[in-house]
Amino acid sequence: MKVDIKVSLIFNDKKIVKTIYGSLKPDNLNLPEGLSLDMWIKNRKLIIKIDSEAKHGTLINTTHEILGDCQVAILVLQKTKIKC
Numbered sequence: 001m002k003v004d005i006k007v008s009l010i011f012n013d014k015k016i017v018k019t020i021y022g023s024l025k026p027d028n029l030n031l032p033e034g035l036s037l038d039m040w041i042k043n044r045k046l047i048i049k050i051d052s053e054a055k056h057g058t059l060i061n062t063t064h065e066i067l068g069d070c071q072v073a074i075l076v077l078q079k080t081k082i083k084c
């Protein structure tokens with residue numbers, strides 16, 4: 001069974017979206033077999049789409065990891081006084 005997850009993250013500034021996107025881009029390289037990941041920017045929104053033909057647990061873990069990476073990037077930006 002194929003399962004798709006689509007997450008939209010909305011930020012205050014398009015520059016922030018580009019920064020978060022850039023910090024996540026390297027994560028697209030080594031995905032588990034059966035997973036595909038696509039990300040794109042639309043205005044102030046970062047859209048992340050993950051497709052899986054693998055185990056559902058792998059999909060959930062990958063989604064959790066990507067969202068955790070987003071949170072770390074946001075916290076770093078906030079520490080540098082950039083409003084997200």
